[in-house]
Amino acid sequence: MIEAIALTRKFSEFIAVDRLSFQVRPGEIYGLLGPNGSGKTTTMRMLLGLLKPTMGTARINGFDVLENTVEAKRFIGFVPEEAVLPDRLTGWEYINYVGDIWRVPRGSERDEEIDELLTLLDIKDASDDLIETYSKGMARKIGIVAALIHTPKVLILDEVQAGIDPRGAATIKEILIGLRDRGTTILMSTHVLEIAERMCDRIGIIDKGKMIAEGTMAELRLKAKGQQSLEDIFLDLTGGPDMQRIAAFLGEDS
Template sequence: MERAVEVKNLKKYFISRKKKLFKTIDKKEFRAVDDISFDIYKGEVFGFLGPNGAGKTTTIKMITGLLRPTSGYVKVMEKDVDKNQMEALKNLGTVLAGDRSVYWKLTGRENLEYFASLYGCNSKEAKERTSKVLKKLELEEKADILVEKFSTGMKQKVALGKALISEAPVLLLDEPTLGLDPQSALNLREIILNLKNEGKTVLLTTHYMEEADFLCDRIAIIDGGKIIALDTPENLKKSINKVKLIKIEVNNINDGVISDIEKIDKIETVLSEYDSEKRAYELTIHHSNGEEIIQPILDILSYNKSSIKNIKVVEPSLEDVFISLTGKSLRE
Protein backbone atom coordinates (compact mmCIF):
# COMPACT_ATOMS: atom_id res chain seq x y z
CA MET A 1 0.00 0.00 0.00
CA GLU A 2 1.17 3.53 -0.77
CA ARG A 3 2.17 5.68 2.19
CA ALA A 4 0.78 9.18 2.63
CA VAL A 5 2.58 9.82 5.93
CA GLU A 6 5.72 8.09 7.22
CA VAL A 7 6.88 8.52 10.81
CA LYS A 8 10.23 6.85 11.43
CA ASN A 9 12.20 6.55 14.70
CA LEU A 10 10.74 9.85 15.86
CA LYS A 11 12.13 11.22 19.13
CA LYS A 12 11.67 14.44 21.04
CA TYR A 13 13.60 14.99 24.24
CA PHE A 14 13.36 18.08 26.44
CA ILE A 15 16.03 19.17 28.91
CA SER A 16 14.95 20.75 32.19
CA ARG A 17 17.57 22.71 34.13
CA LYS A 18 17.56 23.63 37.79
CA LYS A 19 19.58 26.74 38.49
CA LYS A 20 21.03 28.35 41.58
CA LEU A 21 22.86 31.67 41.50
CA PHE A 22 22.83 31.62 37.68
CA LYS A 23 24.52 28.19 37.61
CA THR A 24 22.96 24.93 36.46
CA ILE A 25 23.06 22.54 39.41
CA ASP A 26 20.81 19.81 38.00
CA LYS A 27 19.85 18.78 34.47
CA LYS A 28 17.21 16.19 33.59
CA GLU A 29 16.08 14.75 30.28
CA PHE A 30 12.37 14.25 29.61
CA ARG A 31 11.45 11.94 26.72
CA ALA A 32 8.14 13.26 25.39
CA VAL A 33 8.28 11.05 22.28
CA ASP A 34 10.57 8.06 22.52
CA ASP A 35 11.41 6.40 19.19
CA ILE A 36 8.02 5.87 17.54
CA SER A 37 7.36 4.67 13.99
CA PHE A 38 4.16 4.21 11.99
CA ASP A 39 2.83 4.65 8.46
CA ILE A 40 -0.47 6.14 7.32
CA TYR A 41 -1.67 4.75 4.00
CA LYS A 42 -3.32 6.74 1.26
CA GLY A 43 -7.09 6.85 1.55
CA GLU A 44 -7.39 5.68 5.16
CA VAL A 45 -8.63 7.32 8.34
CA PHE A 46 -5.89 6.76 10.91
CA GLY A 47 -6.66 7.34 14.58
CA PHE A 48 -3.94 8.58 16.92
CA LEU A 49 -5.02 8.27 20.55
CA GLY A 50 -3.41 8.79 23.92
CA PRO A 51 -4.13 10.06 27.43
CA ASN A 52 -2.97 13.50 28.51
CA GLY A 53 0.82 13.70 28.69
CA ALA A 54 1.33 10.62 26.53
CA GLY A 55 3.25 12.41 23.74
CA LYS A 56 0.35 12.75 21.31
CA THR A 57 0.39 16.56 21.06
CA THR A 58 4.19 16.65 20.74
CA THR A 59 3.97 14.16 17.85
CA ILE A 60 1.26 16.21 16.14
CA LYS A 61 3.42 19.33 16.42
CA MET A 62 6.34 17.52 14.75
CA ILE A 63 4.11 16.23 11.95
CA THR A 64 2.87 19.78 11.27
CA GLY A 65 6.35 21.32 11.47
CA LEU A 66 5.61 23.32 14.62
CA LEU A 67 8.32 21.44 16.52
CA ARG A 68 11.61 19.98 15.33
CA PRO A 69 12.38 16.37 16.30
CA THR A 70 15.43 15.46 18.35
CA SER A 71 15.96 12.66 15.84
CA GLY A 72 14.02 10.61 13.32
CA TYR A 73 11.80 12.08 10.64
CA VAL A 74 8.28 12.67 9.35
CA LYS A 75 7.45 12.54 5.65
CA VAL A 76 4.20 13.73 4.09
CA MET A 77 3.71 12.47 0.54
CA GLU A 78 7.42 11.54 0.53
CA LYS A 79 8.54 15.07 1.51
CA ASP A 80 10.54 15.44 4.75
CA VAL A 81 8.75 17.90 7.06
CA ASP A 82 11.96 19.04 8.75
CA LYS A 83 14.26 19.24 5.73
CA ASN A 84 11.74 20.35 3.11
CA GLN A 85 8.99 21.92 5.19
CA MET A 86 7.27 24.10 2.58
CA GLU A 87 6.94 21.27 0.05
CA ALA A 88 5.80 18.77 2.69
CA LEU A 89 3.18 21.02 4.27
CA LYS A 90 1.62 21.86 0.89
CA ASN A 91 0.27 18.32 1.11
CA LEU A 92 -1.19 18.73 4.61
CA GLY A 93 -4.37 20.53 5.65
CA THR A 94 -4.77 20.94 9.40
CA VAL A 95 -7.47 21.65 11.98
CA LEU A 96 -5.80 21.98 15.39
CA ALA A 97 -7.72 21.56 18.66
CA GLY A 98 -8.49 24.79 20.49
CA ASP A 99 -7.00 26.86 17.67
CA ARG A 100 -9.17 29.85 16.73
CA SER A 101 -7.86 29.66 13.22
CA VAL A 102 -10.57 31.62 11.38
CA TYR A 103 -11.46 35.30 11.53
CA TRP A 104 -14.73 35.91 13.37
CA LYS A 105 -15.21 39.41 11.95
CA LEU A 106 -15.28 38.00 8.41
CA THR A 107 -18.01 35.92 6.80
CA GLY A 108 -17.51 32.24 6.10
CA ARG A 109 -17.05 33.00 2.41
CA GLU A 110 -14.54 35.80 3.09
CA ASN A 111 -12.53 33.52 5.37
CA LEU A 112 -12.23 30.78 2.78
CA GLU A 113 -11.43 33.14 -0.09
CA TYR A 114 -8.73 34.76 2.04
CA PHE A 115 -7.10 31.43 2.90
CA ALA A 116 -7.34 30.31 -0.73
CA SER A 117 -5.36 33.42 -1.70
CA LEU A 118 -2.67 32.46 0.84
CA TYR A 119 -2.33 29.15 -1.01
CA GLY A 120 -1.55 31.07 -4.20
CA CYS A 121 -4.98 31.09 -5.85
CA ASN A 122 -5.96 34.08 -7.97
CA SER A 123 -9.33 35.74 -7.38
CA LYS A 124 -11.23 33.48 -9.77
CA GLU A 125 -9.66 30.27 -8.40
CA ALA A 126 -10.29 31.40 -4.81
CA LYS A 127 -13.99 31.96 -5.52
CA GLU A 128 -14.31 28.59 -7.30
CA ARG A 129 -12.61 26.66 -4.51
CA THR A 130 -14.64 28.50 -1.87
CA SER A 131 -17.94 27.71 -3.58
CA LYS A 132 -16.98 24.05 -3.81
CA VAL A 133 -15.99 23.84 -0.14
CA LEU A 134 -19.09 25.70 1.05
CA LYS A 135 -21.26 23.23 -0.84
CA LYS A 136 -19.35 20.24 0.53
CA LEU A 137 -19.79 21.51 4.10
CA GLU A 138 -23.43 22.55 3.56
CA LEU A 139 -22.65 26.16 4.47
CA GLU A 140 -23.95 27.84 1.31
CA GLU A 141 -27.01 29.42 2.96
CA LYS A 142 -24.93 30.89 5.81
CA ALA A 143 -21.85 31.77 3.77
CA ASP A 144 -22.29 35.54 3.93
CA ILE A 145 -22.97 35.77 7.69
CA LEU A 146 -20.19 36.85 10.07
CA VAL A 147 -18.48 33.83 11.64
CA GLU A 148 -18.91 35.33 15.13
CA LYS A 149 -22.66 34.71 14.74
CA PHE A 150 -22.17 31.03 13.87
CA SER A 151 -22.86 28.14 16.22
CA THR A 152 -19.87 26.17 17.53
CA GLY A 153 -20.53 23.43 14.98
CA MET A 154 -20.63 25.90 12.09
CA LYS A 155 -17.41 27.58 13.25
CA GLN A 156 -15.77 24.17 13.28
CA LYS A 157 -17.01 23.56 9.74
CA VAL A 158 -15.35 26.81 8.61
CA ALA A 159 -12.11 25.68 10.31
CA LEU A 160 -12.38 22.41 8.39
CA GLY A 161 -13.07 24.41 5.23
CA LYS A 162 -9.79 26.24 5.79
CA ALA A 163 -8.02 22.86 5.73
CA LEU A 164 -9.92 21.75 2.63
CA ILE A 165 -9.37 24.95 0.64
CA SER A 166 -5.73 23.99 -0.02
CA GLU A 167 -6.93 20.77 -1.72
CA ALA A 168 -4.17 18.94 0.16
CA PRO A 169 -4.30 15.12 -0.12
CA VAL A 170 -3.68 14.63 3.63
CA LEU A 171 -5.79 16.12 6.43
CA LEU A 172 -4.80 16.30 10.10
CA LEU A 173 -7.92 16.74 12.22
CA ASP A 174 -7.06 17.30 15.87
CA GLU A 175 -10.20 16.67 17.96
CA PRO A 176 -12.53 18.14 15.31
CA THR A 177 -15.75 17.36 17.22
CA LEU A 178 -14.58 18.58 20.64
CA GLY A 179 -17.34 20.59 22.34
CA LEU A 180 -19.94 20.01 19.62
CA ASP A 181 -23.51 18.96 20.32
CA PRO A 182 -24.39 15.37 19.27
CA GLN A 183 -26.05 16.37 15.97
CA SER A 184 -23.18 18.69 14.91
CA ALA A 185 -20.66 15.98 15.83
CA LEU A 186 -22.58 13.43 13.75
CA ASN A 187 -22.65 15.81 10.76
CA LEU A 188 -18.90 16.35 10.99
CA ARG A 189 -18.24 12.61 11.20
CA GLU A 190 -20.29 12.08 8.04
CA ILE A 191 -18.19 14.75 6.30
CA ILE A 192 -15.00 12.95 7.37
CA LEU A 193 -16.30 9.68 5.89
CA ASN A 194 -17.17 11.49 2.65
CA LEU A 195 -13.62 12.89 2.50
CA LYS A 196 -12.26 9.37 2.87
CA ASN A 197 -14.54 8.18 0.05
CA GLU A 198 -13.11 10.98 -2.12
CA GLY A 199 -9.63 9.54 -1.56
CA LYS A 200 -8.40 11.89 1.16
CA THR A 201 -6.08 10.56 3.85
CA VAL A 202 -7.10 11.59 7.37
CA LEU A 203 -5.04 11.60 10.56
CA LEU A 204 -7.56 11.92 13.38
CA THR A 205 -7.10 12.56 17.08
CA THR A 206 -10.12 12.40 19.35
CA HIS A 207 -11.17 12.06 22.98
CA TYR A 208 -14.31 10.18 21.93
CA MET A 209 -13.56 6.48 21.67
CA GLU A 210 -16.84 5.68 19.90
CA GLU A 211 -15.84 8.22 17.24
CA ALA A 212 -12.51 6.48 16.69
CA ASP A 213 -14.25 3.10 16.49
CA PHE A 214 -16.76 4.43 13.95
CA LEU A 215 -14.36 6.36 11.69
CA CYS A 216 -10.92 4.78 11.81
CA ASP A 217 -9.47 2.05 9.62
CA ARG A 218 -6.53 1.67 12.02
CA ILE A 219 -5.68 3.13 15.41
CA ALA A 220 -2.35 3.79 17.13
CA ILE A 221 -2.32 4.24 20.90
CA ILE A 222 0.56 6.21 22.42
CA ASP A 223 1.42 6.22 26.12
CA GLY A 224 4.60 7.26 27.88
CA GLY A 225 6.01 8.51 24.59
CA LYS A 226 5.79 5.07 22.94
CA ILE A 227 3.32 3.36 20.61
CA ILE A 228 1.82 0.59 22.73
CA ALA A 229 -0.73 -0.71 20.19
CA LEU A 230 -1.46 -0.30 16.48
CA ASP A 231 -4.17 -2.24 14.67
CA THR A 232 -7.73 -2.10 13.35
CA PRO A 233 -10.46 -1.39 15.93
CA GLU A 234 -11.76 -4.93 15.47
CA ASN A 235 -8.39 -6.56 16.13
CA LEU A 236 -7.71 -4.32 19.11
CA LYS A 237 -11.00 -5.44 20.67
CA LYS A 238 -10.21 -9.09 19.94
CA SER A 239 -6.83 -8.67 21.62
CA ILE A 240 -8.44 -8.40 25.05
CA ASN A 241 -11.02 -11.14 24.65
CA LYS A 242 -9.31 -12.93 27.51
CA VAL A 243 -10.11 -9.92 29.69
CA LYS A 244 -13.71 -9.90 30.88
CA LEU A 245 -15.74 -6.96 32.05
CA ILE A 246 -18.22 -6.34 34.81
CA LYS A 247 -20.09 -3.05 35.18
CA ILE A 248 -21.67 -2.31 38.56
CA GLU A 249 -23.84 0.69 39.42
CA VAL A 250 -23.72 1.76 43.07
CA ASN A 251 -25.22 4.69 44.95
CA ASN A 252 -21.91 5.70 46.59
CA ILE A 253 -18.24 4.82 46.42
CA ASN A 254 -14.90 6.04 47.75
CA ASP A 255 -11.21 5.56 47.02
CA GLY A 256 -10.85 3.07 49.85
CA VAL A 257 -13.49 0.77 48.35
CA ILE A 258 -11.89 0.95 44.91
CA SER A 259 -8.48 0.20 46.43
CA ASP A 260 -9.87 -2.85 48.22
CA ILE A 261 -11.47 -4.16 45.02
CA GLU A 262 -8.22 -3.65 43.08
CA LYS A 263 -6.43 -5.93 45.58
CA ILE A 264 -8.65 -8.90 44.69
CA ASP A 265 -6.73 -11.56 42.78
CA LYS A 266 -7.35 -11.68 38.99
CA ILE A 267 -8.68 -8.10 38.83
CA GLU A 268 -6.64 -5.98 36.41
CA THR A 269 -8.16 -2.48 36.53
CA VAL A 270 -11.07 -0.69 38.22
CA LEU A 271 -12.49 2.55 36.85
CA SER A 272 -15.14 4.63 38.61
CA GLU A 273 -17.26 7.30 36.88
CA TYR A 274 -20.29 9.24 38.14
CA ASP A 275 -23.38 9.26 35.91
CA SER A 276 -25.37 12.41 36.77
CA GLU A 277 -28.46 11.19 34.89
CA LYS A 278 -28.62 7.90 36.78
CA ARG A 279 -27.32 9.55 39.95
CA ALA A 280 -25.04 6.58 40.45
CA TYR A 281 -21.40 5.61 40.23
CA GLU A 282 -20.49 3.07 37.56
CA LEU A 283 -17.61 0.72 38.31
CA THR A 284 -15.97 -0.83 35.26
CA ILE A 285 -13.95 -3.84 36.38
CA HIS A 286 -11.50 -5.67 34.09
CA HIS A 287 -10.81 -9.20 35.28
CA SER A 288 -9.83 -12.69 34.15
CA ASN A 289 -12.25 -14.78 36.20
CA GLY A 290 -15.73 -13.52 37.08
CA GLU A 291 -16.81 -16.60 39.06
CA GLU A 292 -14.02 -16.20 41.59
CA ILE A 293 -14.12 -12.42 41.96
CA ILE A 294 -17.82 -11.58 42.07
CA GLN A 295 -18.45 -12.62 45.67
CA PRO A 296 -15.42 -10.75 47.13
CA ILE A 297 -16.56 -7.60 45.25
CA LEU A 298 -20.08 -7.91 46.63
CA ASP A 299 -18.70 -8.45 50.13
CA ILE A 300 -16.58 -5.28 49.93
CA LEU A 301 -19.49 -3.20 48.63
CA SER A 302 -21.84 -4.58 51.27
CA TYR A 303 -19.33 -3.94 54.09
CA ASN A 304 -18.99 -0.32 52.96
CA LYS A 305 -22.77 0.10 52.60
CA SER A 306 -22.59 0.75 48.85
CA SER A 307 -26.06 -0.15 47.57
CA ILE A 308 -25.91 -1.99 44.24
CA LYS A 309 -28.40 -0.65 41.66
CA ASN A 310 -27.36 -2.77 38.66
CA ILE A 311 -24.73 -5.32 37.68
CA LYS A 312 -23.94 -6.74 34.23
CA VAL A 313 -21.29 -8.57 32.24
CA VAL A 314 -20.40 -6.83 28.96
CA GLU A 315 -18.32 -7.38 25.82
CA PRO A 316 -15.06 -5.36 25.57
CA SER A 317 -15.28 -2.03 23.72
CA LEU A 318 -12.48 0.07 22.25
CA GLU A 319 -12.60 2.17 25.43
CA ASP A 320 -11.98 -1.02 27.41
CA VAL A 321 -8.97 -1.80 25.20
CA PHE A 322 -7.59 1.64 26.00
CA ILE A 323 -8.14 1.21 29.74
CA SER A 324 -6.58 -2.26 29.66
CA LEU A 325 -3.47 -0.94 27.88
CA THR A 326 -2.98 2.38 29.70
CA GLY A 327 -4.76 1.89 33.00
CA LYS A 328 -6.81 5.05 32.48
CA SER A 329 -9.71 6.47 30.51
CA LEU A 330 -9.03 8.35 27.27
CA ARG A 331 -10.57 11.49 28.79
CA GLU A 332 -8.17 11.52 31.75
Protein backbone atom coordinates in the same frame (compact mmCIF):
# COMPACT_ATOMS: atom_id res chain seq x y z
CA MET B 1 1.48 8.96 2.80
CA ILE B 2 2.21 9.91 6.41
CA GLU B 3 5.33 8.44 7.94
CA ALA B 4 6.61 8.88 11.45
CA ILE B 5 9.98 7.23 11.88
CA ALA B 6 11.34 7.00 15.42
CA LEU B 7 9.95 10.47 16.17
CA THR B 8 11.24 11.79 19.47
CA ARG B 9 10.70 15.10 21.17
CA LYS B 10 12.31 16.10 24.41
CA PHE B 11 11.59 19.21 26.45
CA SER B 12 14.80 19.34 28.45
CA GLU B 13 14.73 16.10 30.42
CA PHE B 14 11.08 15.39 29.76
CA ILE B 15 10.43 13.06 26.83
CA ALA B 16 7.09 14.01 25.33
CA VAL B 17 7.32 11.62 22.38
CA ASP B 18 9.58 8.60 22.51
CA ARG B 19 10.74 6.91 19.27
CA LEU B 20 7.26 6.85 17.84
CA SER B 21 6.91 5.11 14.49
CA PHE B 22 3.80 4.59 12.43
CA GLN B 23 2.51 4.93 8.89
CA VAL B 24 -0.79 6.08 7.54
CA ARG B 25 -1.48 4.63 4.10
CA PRO B 26 -3.22 6.45 1.25
CA GLY B 27 -7.01 6.33 1.59
CA GLU B 28 -6.92 5.32 5.23
CA ILE B 29 -8.31 6.86 8.42
CA TYR B 30 -5.83 6.40 11.24
CA GLY B 31 -6.89 7.19 14.79
CA LEU B 32 -4.28 8.34 17.25
CA LEU B 33 -5.56 7.73 20.76
CA GLY B 34 -4.08 8.28 24.17
CA PRO B 35 -4.69 9.86 27.55
CA ASN B 36 -4.22 13.62 28.06
CA GLY B 37 -0.56 14.55 27.81
CA SER B 38 0.38 11.31 26.10
CA GLY B 39 2.05 13.12 23.18
CA LYS B 40 -0.66 13.12 20.49
CA THR B 41 -0.60 16.85 19.80
CA THR B 42 3.21 16.98 19.98
CA THR B 43 3.34 14.17 17.41
CA MET B 44 0.94 16.02 15.14
CA ARG B 45 2.94 19.23 15.48
CA MET B 46 6.08 17.38 14.42
CA LEU B 47 4.26 15.89 11.44
CA LEU B 48 3.14 19.39 10.47
CA GLY B 49 6.63 20.85 10.79
CA LEU B 50 5.61 23.10 13.69
CA LEU B 51 8.00 21.39 16.06
CA LYS B 52 11.43 20.07 15.30
CA PRO B 53 11.87 16.45 16.41
CA THR B 54 14.76 15.89 18.78
CA MET B 55 15.31 12.70 16.81
CA GLY B 56 13.61 10.85 13.99
CA THR B 57 11.92 11.83 10.77
CA ALA B 58 8.45 12.86 9.68
CA ARG B 59 7.45 12.52 6.04
CA ILE B 60 4.36 13.59 4.15
CA ASN B 61 3.96 12.04 0.72
CA GLY B 62 7.66 11.26 0.73
CA PHE B 63 8.74 14.82 1.66
CA ASP B 64 10.68 15.28 4.86
CA VAL B 65 8.69 17.95 6.70
CA LEU B 66 11.79 19.69 7.95
CA GLU B 67 13.90 19.56 4.83
CA ASN B 68 11.05 20.21 2.39
CA THR B 69 8.62 21.96 4.68
CA VAL B 70 6.68 23.93 2.09
CA GLU B 71 6.39 20.98 -0.33
CA ALA B 72 5.17 18.73 2.47
CA LYS B 73 2.65 21.28 3.72
CA ARG B 74 1.11 21.61 0.26
CA PHE B 75 -0.50 18.19 0.77
CA ILE B 76 -1.85 18.90 4.23
CA GLY B 77 -5.09 20.22 5.61
CA PHE B 78 -5.00 20.69 9.37
CA VAL B 79 -7.67 21.30 11.98
CA PRO B 80 -6.07 22.09 15.36
CA GLU B 81 -7.56 21.17 18.71
CA GLU B 82 -8.04 24.79 19.62
CA ALA B 83 -8.74 26.84 16.54
CA VAL B 84 -6.94 30.15 17.11
CA LEU B 85 -8.11 32.01 14.04
CA PRO B 86 -7.66 35.67 13.12
CA ASP B 87 -10.34 37.40 15.20
CA ARG B 88 -10.60 40.46 13.00
CA LEU B 89 -11.47 38.60 9.80
CA THR B 90 -14.88 37.22 8.92
CA GLY B 91 -15.25 33.50 8.36
CA TRP B 92 -15.60 34.07 4.62
CA GLU B 93 -12.48 36.27 4.50
CA TYR B 94 -10.46 33.73 6.44
CA ILE B 95 -11.40 30.85 4.14
CA ASN B 96 -10.47 32.98 1.14
CA TYR B 97 -7.19 33.89 2.85
CA VAL B 98 -6.40 30.18 3.10
CA GLY B 99 -7.55 29.67 -0.49
CA ASP B 100 -5.18 32.42 -1.66
CA ILE B 101 -2.21 30.97 0.18
CA TRP B 102 -2.87 27.57 -1.39
CA ARG B 103 -3.35 29.29 -4.75
CA VAL B 104 -6.85 27.85 -5.22
CA PRO B 105 -7.99 29.80 -8.31
CA ARG B 106 -10.31 32.66 -7.37
CA GLY B 107 -13.69 32.76 -9.04
CA SER B 108 -17.18 31.33 -8.99
CA GLU B 109 -15.98 27.73 -8.73
CA ARG B 110 -14.10 28.45 -5.51
CA ASP B 111 -16.95 30.54 -4.12
CA GLU B 112 -19.43 27.75 -4.85
CA GLU B 113 -17.26 25.18 -3.15
CA ILE B 114 -16.88 27.37 -0.07
CA ASP B 115 -20.63 27.98 -0.07
CA GLU B 116 -21.32 24.28 -0.30
CA LEU B 117 -19.05 23.43 2.62
CA LEU B 118 -20.42 26.28 4.73
CA THR B 119 -23.97 25.14 4.05
CA LEU B 120 -23.11 21.52 4.82
CA LEU B 121 -21.72 22.53 8.20
CA ASP B 122 -24.58 24.94 9.00
CA ILE B 123 -22.28 27.91 9.26
CA LYS B 124 -23.14 29.84 6.12
CA ASP B 125 -25.35 32.36 7.91
CA ALA B 126 -22.51 33.40 10.16
CA SER B 127 -19.79 33.46 7.52
CA ASP B 128 -20.01 37.25 7.14
CA ASP B 129 -19.48 37.78 10.85
CA LEU B 130 -16.16 38.47 12.50
CA ILE B 131 -14.52 35.31 13.86
CA GLU B 132 -14.28 36.96 17.28
CA THR B 133 -18.07 36.60 17.56
CA TYR B 134 -18.01 32.85 16.96
CA SER B 135 -18.50 30.16 19.52
CA LYS B 136 -15.83 27.48 19.83
CA GLY B 137 -17.80 25.08 17.66
CA MET B 138 -18.43 27.68 14.97
CA ALA B 139 -14.75 28.58 14.81
CA ARG B 140 -13.98 24.87 14.56
CA LYS B 141 -16.37 24.52 11.62
CA ILE B 142 -14.73 27.44 9.82
CA GLY B 143 -11.37 25.79 10.49
CA ILE B 144 -12.66 22.58 8.90
CA VAL B 145 -13.89 24.41 5.79
CA ALA B 146 -10.51 26.14 5.53
CA ALA B 147 -8.72 22.81 5.84
CA LEU B 148 -10.80 21.29 3.04
CA ILE B 149 -10.90 24.20 0.61
CA HIS B 150 -7.71 23.22 -1.19
CA THR B 151 -8.72 19.54 -1.39
CA PRO B 152 -5.73 18.24 0.56
CA LYS B 153 -4.38 14.75 0.04
CA VAL B 154 -3.59 14.47 3.73
CA LEU B 155 -5.87 15.60 6.55
CA ILE B 156 -4.57 15.92 10.08
CA LEU B 157 -7.33 16.49 12.61
CA ASP B 158 -6.78 17.12 16.29
CA GLU B 159 -10.00 16.44 18.22
CA VAL B 160 -12.00 17.49 15.19
CA GLN B 161 -15.43 16.89 16.66
CA ALA B 162 -14.86 18.49 20.05
CA GLY B 163 -17.32 21.29 20.72
CA ILE B 164 -19.39 20.60 17.63
CA ASP B 165 -23.13 19.96 17.76
CA PRO B 166 -24.38 16.39 17.01
CA ARG B 167 -25.59 17.29 13.52
CA GLY B 168 -22.29 18.95 12.68
CA ALA B 169 -20.38 16.00 14.13
CA ALA B 170 -22.39 13.56 12.01
CA THR B 171 -21.83 15.70 8.90
CA ILE B 172 -18.09 15.84 9.56
CA LYS B 173 -18.03 12.08 10.02
CA GLU B 174 -19.76 11.53 6.67
CA ILE B 175 -17.49 14.03 4.92
CA LEU B 176 -14.39 12.32 6.31
CA ILE B 177 -15.58 8.88 5.28
CA GLY B 178 -16.40 10.23 1.81
CA LEU B 179 -12.96 11.82 1.52
CA ARG B 180 -11.30 8.62 2.65
CA ASP B 181 -13.19 6.72 -0.04
CA ARG B 182 -11.86 9.19 -2.60
CA GLY B 183 -8.30 8.49 -1.50
CA THR B 184 -7.61 11.15 1.13
CA THR B 185 -5.29 10.07 3.92
CA ILE B 186 -6.60 11.03 7.34
CA LEU B 187 -4.84 11.10 10.68
CA MET B 188 -7.10 12.04 13.55
CA SER B 189 -6.84 12.20 17.28
CA THR B 190 -9.93 11.88 19.39
CA HIS B 191 -11.08 11.11 22.88
CA VAL B 192 -14.45 9.94 21.63
CA LEU B 193 -13.63 6.26 21.36
CA GLU B 194 -16.95 5.45 19.78
CA ILE B 195 -16.09 7.67 16.81
CA ALA B 196 -12.65 6.14 16.52
CA GLU B 197 -14.12 2.67 16.62
CA ARG B 198 -16.63 3.42 13.90
CA MET B 199 -14.53 5.54 11.59
CA CYS B 200 -10.90 4.50 11.82
CA ASP B 201 -9.40 1.80 9.66
CA ARG B 202 -6.47 1.50 12.02
CA ILE B 203 -5.81 2.80 15.48
CA GLY B 204 -2.62 3.62 17.34
CA ILE B 205 -2.72 4.00 21.11
CA ILE B 206 0.07 6.01 22.68
CA ASP B 207 0.88 6.49 26.32
CA LYS B 208 3.73 8.54 27.80
CA GLY B 209 4.97 9.23 24.29
CA LYS B 210 5.27 5.57 23.30
CA MET B 211 3.14 3.49 20.97
CA ILE B 212 1.62 0.80 23.16
CA ALA B 213 -0.73 -0.78 20.64
CA GLU B 214 -1.48 -0.43 16.96
CA GLY B 215 -3.72 -2.16 14.46
CA THR B 216 -7.25 -2.64 13.24
CA MET B 217 -10.02 -3.09 15.78
CA ALA B 218 -9.76 -6.85 15.36
CA GLU B 219 -6.02 -6.79 15.96
CA LEU B 220 -6.44 -4.59 19.05
CA ARG B 221 -9.07 -6.97 20.47
CA LEU B 222 -6.60 -9.80 20.17
CA LYS B 223 -3.92 -7.78 21.97
CA ALA B 224 -6.25 -6.75 24.76
CA LYS B 225 -7.21 -10.23 25.83
CA GLY B 226 -10.44 -10.28 23.96
CA GLN B 227 -11.92 -7.02 25.24
CA GLN B 228 -14.76 -6.11 22.91
CA SER B 229 -15.18 -2.34 22.87
CA LEU B 230 -12.44 0.16 22.11
CA GLU B 231 -13.13 1.83 25.44
CA ASP B 232 -12.39 -1.41 27.29
CA ILE B 233 -9.28 -1.99 25.20
CA PHE B 234 -8.13 1.57 25.83
CA LEU B 235 -8.68 1.37 29.58
CA ASP B 236 -7.06 -2.04 29.70
CA LEU B 237 -3.94 -0.72 28.01
CA THR B 238 -3.65 2.72 29.60
CA GLY B 239 -5.19 2.03 32.98
CA GLY B 240 -8.71 2.64 34.21
CA PRO B 241 -10.03 5.02 36.82
CA ASP B 242 -8.78 4.68 40.41
CA MET B 243 -12.04 3.54 42.01
CA GLN B 244 -10.62 3.57 45.52
CA ARG B 245 -9.68 7.22 45.30
CA ILE B 246 -12.97 8.15 43.71
CA ALA B 247 -14.81 6.41 46.51
CA ALA B 248 -12.64 8.14 49.08
CA PHE B 249 -13.28 11.52 47.49
CA LEU B 250 -17.02 11.01 47.29
CA GLY B 251 -17.09 9.69 50.81
CA GLU B 252 -15.31 12.72 52.18
CA ASP B 253 -17.48 15.07 50.23
CA SER B 254 -20.83 13.60 51.16
